[in-house]
Amino acid sequence: MDTALDLPNDYLFPLTSTDAEFYYLDKPSVYLNAFLSKPRHDKINHTTGSYKINHTTGSDKINLERTIVWNDIDWIDFALKNLDEVYDECSVENWDGYNAQPVSQDAYFEASKLLKIFPTSSISLPMPDIGPEPDGGIGLEWYKDKGFSFLVSINGKNIITYVGRFGKNKHFYGTEKYKDSVPEIILYGLKRLFSNS
Amino acid sequence: MKKKNTISSTEAITRYIFDIKHYAATKRRIKYNAFLPIRGETSIFRVNNLGEVQIWEIGDNHVAPMSSRTLVARGDLIASDIFEEGLEIKPDTRNHKLHANIVGWPLKEPEKAKFIATELADKAQLHLKP
Numbered sequence: 001m002d003t004a005l006d007l008p009n010d011y012l013f014p015l016t017s018t019d020a021e022f023y024y025l026d027k028p029s030v031y032l033n034a035f036l037s038k039p040r041h042d043k044i045n046h047t048t049g050s051y052k053i054n055h056t057t058g059s060d061k062i063n064l065e066r067t068i069v070w071n072d073i074d075w076i077d078f079a080l081k082n083l084d085e086v087y088d089e090c091s092v093e094n095w096d097g098y099n100a101q102p103v104s105q106d107a108y109f110e111a112s113k114l115l116k117i118f119p120t121s122s123i124s125l126p127m128p129d130i131g132p133e134p135d136g137g138i139g140l141e142w143y144k145d146k147g148f149s150f151l152v153s154i155n156g157k158n159i160i161t162y163v164g165r166f167g168k169n170k171h172f173y174g175t176e177k178y179k180d181s182v183p184e185i186i187l188y189g190l191k192r193l194f195s196n197s
Numbered sequence: 198m199k200k201k202n203t204i205s206s207t208e209a210i211t212r213y214i215f216d217i218k219h220y221a222a223t224k225r226r227i228k229y230n231a232f233l234p235i236r237g238e239t240s241i242f243r244v245n246n247l248g249e250v251q252i253w254e255i256g257d258n259h260v261a262p263m264s265s266r267t268l269v270a271r272g273d274l275i276a277s278d279i280f281e282e283g284l285e286i287k288p289d290t291r292n293h294k295l296h297a298n299i300v301g302w303p304l305k306e307p308e309k310a311k312f313i314a315t316e317l318a319d320k321a322q323l324h325l326k327p
Contacts, residue, residue: 151229
């Protein structure tokens with residue numbers, strides 16, 4: 001029987017992936033496999049960041065949850081798949097139980113286009129939460145902590161709405177015309193949000 | 198002249214949630230889209246002095262059948278969380294005596310409405326359906 005690791009619940013260790021792998025080298029194989037399998041299965045390039053370990057003493061199970069600061073844009077493929085799921089599941093009326101409008105095809109296309117044109121070299125970002133909005137739009141939300149988030153909302157009418165929150169009484173919001181590049185204000189907001197990660 | 202709120206600022210309020218895209222279970226947080234209004238209103242229930250069982254019963258037995266969806270979670274607030282954002286709570290007891298709507302959303306400024314929704318979501322406490 002494998003011996004449980006002596007880690008507290010919700011242990012958070014800010015290591016690089018390489019450091020973390022060395023840490024686990026002499027641990028029971030079940031943990032090593034669990035640790036190694038998830039990030040590689042997800043094909044994530046995670047050279048910086050941290051993992052949150054949900055550890056159950058005496059159990060042979062361990063859950064690894066990404067709380068990564070990504071340093072590239074490898075998440076775009078996953079984001080596009082996530083977007084597809086949102087569209088598939090929410091392109092019907094009342095997807096939320098409150099008579100929401102279906103997610104529009106135009107919003108889906110605009111969101112897809114926006115994700116594909118995110119600059120890959122000038123900014124390091126985690127993957128956003130992609131979610132439907134009750135007016136048929138789609139939101140990309142980068143959530144850091146309470147009071148710290150950046151939301152980009154796409155409505156399918158070539159208008160991008162954004163909301164940046166950077167702590168108490170530090171926020172801005174507005175709209176931008178959707179063109180062929182990510183608006184500067186959005187890149188600025190995202191950089192500001194993640195600059196002190 | 199602004200209409201005075203008829204609901205106490207300390208009243209407990211809940212927003213029933215029927216879609217997993219309205220919360221992040223791992224981070225134990227409600228997402229902003231759970232509070233975005235539809236046709237200018239966000240449906241809520243006044244649950245002051247109700248126990249957990251009673252609150253879930255309202256969701257299961259009254260709200261879920263009307264929504265044609267399965268209840269998966271709820272987000273709890275107190276009324277002052279809503280008032281602080283410049284919104285109001287308007288009782289709407291046509292179908293249930295404890296039902297109300299959050300009203301007063303800045304509908305001509307969708308970006309401001311989304312900002313308010315993110316603030317409400319941060320204040321809300323997520324309860325997953327047992």
